[in-house]
Amino acid sequence: MRRLAGLLLLIGAAIVVAGPTPPARADNPIVQTVYTADPAPLVYDGRVYLYTGHDEDNSTYFTMKEWRVYSSADMVNWTDHGSPMSLATFSWASANAWAGQVVNRNGRFYWYVPVTNRATGRMAIGVGVSNSPTGPFTDAIGRPLVENNEIDPTVFIDDNGQAYLYWGNPNLWYVRLNTDMISYSGGVTQIPLTTSGFGTRTGNASRPTLYEEGPWVYKRNGLYYNVFAAKCCSEFIGYSTAPGPTGPWTYRGTVMPTQGGSFTNHAGVVDFNGGSYFFYHNGALPGGGGYTRSVAVEKFSYNADGTIPTITMTSGGAPQVGTLDPYVRQEAETIAWETGVETEPSSEGGMNVGWIENNDSIKVKGVAFGGGATSFTARVASATSGGRIELHVDGVNGPLVGTCTVAGTGGWQSWTSVTCPVSGATGTHDLYLKFAGGSGNLFNVNWWQFTGGGGSGGGNLLVNGTAESGTSGWSMFGSGTLSASGTAHGGSQSLLVTGRTAAWNGAAQDVTGKLVSGRTYSASAWVRSASGTPSAKVMLAVTAGGTTSYVQLAPATAVNAGGWTQLSGTASVSWTGTLTGATFYVETTAGTDNFYLDDASLQIS
Numbered sequence: 001m002r003r004l005a006g007l008l009l010l011i012g013a014a015i016v017v018a019g020p021t022p023p024a025r026a027d028n029p030i031v032q033t034v035y036t037a038d039p040a041p042l043v044y045d046g047r048v049y050l051y052t053g054h055d056e057d058n059s060t061y062f063t064m065k066e067w068r069v070y071s072s073a074d075m076v077n078w079t080d081h082g083s084p085m086s087l088a089t090f091s092w093a094s095a096n097a098w099a100g101q102v103v104n105r106n107g108r109f110y111w112y113v114p115v116t117n118r119a120t121g122r123m124a125i126g127v128g129v130s131n132s133p134t135g136p137f138t139d140a141i142g143r144p145l146v147e148n149n150e151i152d153p154t155v156f157i158d159d160n161g162q163a164y165l166y167w168g169n170p171n172l173w174y175v176r177l178n179t180d181m182i183s184y185s186g187g188v189t190q191i192p193l194t195t196s197g198f199g200t201r202t203g204n205a206s207r208p209t210l211y212e213e214g215p216w217v218y219k220r221n222g223l224y225y226n227v228f229a230a231k232c233c234s235e236f237i238g239y240s241t242a243p244g245p246t247g248p249w250t251y252r253g254t255v256m257p258t259q260g261g262s263f264t265n266h267a268g269v270v271d272f273n274g275g276s277y278f279f280y281h282n283g284a285l286p287g288g289g290g291y292t293r294s295v296a297v298e299k300f301s302y303n304a305d306g307t308i309p310t311i312t313m314t315s316g317g318a319p320q321v322g323t324l325d326p327y328v329r330q331e332a333e334t335i336a337w338e339t340g341v342e343t344e345p346s347s348e349g350g351m352n353v354g355w356i357e358n359n360d361s362i363k364v365k366g367v368a369f370g371g372g373a374t375s376f377t378a379r380v381a382s383a384t385s386g387g388r389i390e391l392h393v394d395g396v397n398g399p400l401v402g403t404c405t406v407a408g409t410g411g412w413q414s415w416t417s418v419t420c421p422v423s424g425a426t427g428t429h430d431l432y433l434k435f436a437g438g439s440g441n442l443f444n445v446n447w448w449q450f451t452g453g454g455g456s457g458g459g460n461l462l463v464n465g466t467a468e469s470g471t472s473g474w475s476m477f478g479s480g481t482l483s484a485s486g487t488a489h490g491g492s493q494s495l496l497v498t499g500r501t502a503a504w505n506g507a508a509q510d511v512t513g514k515l516v517s518g519r520t521y522s523a524s525a526w527v528r529s530a531s532g533t534p535s536a537k538v539m540l541a542v543t544a545g546g547t548t549s550y551v552q553l554a555p556a557t558a559v560n561a562g563g564w565t566q567l568s569g570t571a572s573v574s575w576t577g578t579l580t581g582a583t584f585y586v587e588t589t590a591g592t593d594n595f596y597l598d599d600a601s602l603q604i605s
């Protein structure tokens with residue numbers, strides 16, 4: 001997908017929604033860095049994870065070698081998690097990394113996919129498994145789960161815990177999965193493709209019903225839905241419903257009548273944050289077509305009787321759920337729309353944005369700057385002489401609120417942090433990272449974060465709350481030693497507090513110039529003990545008029561060495577006289593256990 005920049009720039013510019021109102025709209029297709037196909041969404045832990053296939057550039061067939069993962073908390077800004085599963089995951093597979101689906105059970109994530117079995121030359125269903133929705137995934141059983149030369153698995157777990165795996169083209173099949181999700185009981189059962197169940201197709205004696213492929217089975221309000229690709233080619237999306245998971249099915253009509261430049265379409269349906277979302281693919285990107293597809297999403301509402309309305313493809317997509325917080329670390333590969341850049345695995349973990357050239361840009365939608373950002377930090381690397389990150393709001397050539405200069409770092413994965421001042425970024429806006437410099441590749445970006453100067457709804461008053469810049473900005477409150485640790489809650493680093501001689505000793509930060517008397521502040525910090533199970537709390541020491549008072553921002557909470565615990569709370573802070581010192585710190589109620597601190601924030605509530 002490289003070098004679509006010029007054309008994408010025009011398309012992007014044409015559909016930019018300028019200004020902060022109304023709620024920001026997504027840009028369809030969701031992913032512009034590569035061609036994606038066969039969307040399979042999964043809602044997990046407050047995010048939508050989107051599993052896709054990957055159509056190779058310039059493909060003339062379904063030449064697909066890997067699957068990819070994206071996620072979003074707001075339906076408009078999507079984070080690229082790369083490719084945690086490929087044909088190489090399955091030693092027995094030779095080709096065709098086609099349409100799959102991920103389900104979450106037993107604290108694990110199971111990814112059912114159709115691939116060619118090298119030994120038989122037939123399509124078979126394999127299962128990848130991971131402890132994380134973003135992988136990495138391994139082959140769960142080392143062989144096909146089922147094989148009958150048919151494709152497109154979908155998995156549904158009923159309320160009673162019984163899971164079903166459905167798949168098929170040209171037929172439709174299911175098995176009852178056992179609770180281990182990697183074996184099944186009973187035989188492979190064929191679902192009768194009757195015209196009452198799946199509609200009537202004319203002109204194709206071997207396929208008398210509309211059912212083609214790509215089933216997506218789920219349950220809503222006691223009704224079972226099978227949304228599928230119908231009547232190749234060109235396909236449309238139709239659906240059937242049933243009173244039970246095995247039928248009898250009744251054809252209900254068309255969900256999406258078009259293919260948008262691709263002769264296939266493929267559906268995935270989820271509810272998220274009170275809304276219903278329909279994922280599909282089309283050929284809408286430049287160079288797009290039947291073998292170079294792209295995934296898109298629309299929000300919809302079921303009719304009162306449970307039927308699905310006809311859904312139209314749009315370039316606007318779904319409205320944003322909430323806003324994006326610029327005062328916590330944001331991955332550079334969290335993107336609403338981009339021109340010219342690509343992504344790759346980062347040596348610091350996760351992905352980074354690379355192949356950045358002059359005039360490339362990344363748009364992040366609905367960024368809530370609140371009372372005002374004061375600085376911007378980016379994690380960057382450059383094997384050449386770098387360039388600049390221009391920060392624009394409302395449009396790629398909209399108001400410039402900051403410019404960060406990036407120098408060469410000696411390598412594309414030799415990371416350093418650069419910080420520059422920001423002014424004029426208040427309220428909620430689309431943010432554009434516009435890249436500038438000489439010719440060729442300029443630099444890579446791993447993540448970015450703003451700091452805020454306060455004001456209602458403003459940002460994190462702490463500097464380097466994520467500890468991604470080591471101990472910068474932090475000091476010890478009393479005795480002890482601070483160091484950077486690779487045991488991280490988010491990102492790749494945290495603060496390690498050792499050598500304390502009293503319970504009140506801890507990691508601290510001076511916030512004297514940042515507080516206003518009478519305001520309420522909220523605090524959050526993630527803490528993990530190095531050993532022991534102390535109770536930790538977040539405090540403010542405020543010295544005014546010669547007197548120091550102590551404000552408990554987050555109540556004492558037991559922490560342990562087995563995982564991270566969030567301390568959070570709010571408190572009103574006031575003083576009389578002249579403020580001469582204010583210190584944010586994390587202490588324990590007793591003892592001197594060593595502990596880690598990460599992702600700390602202090603904000604006006």
Ligand code: FUB
Pocket residue numbers: 037038053062098099151152213214229264265266
């Ligand atoms: O992506 C390859 C195949 O195209 C899928 O398995 C089908 O559903 C169709 O979208």
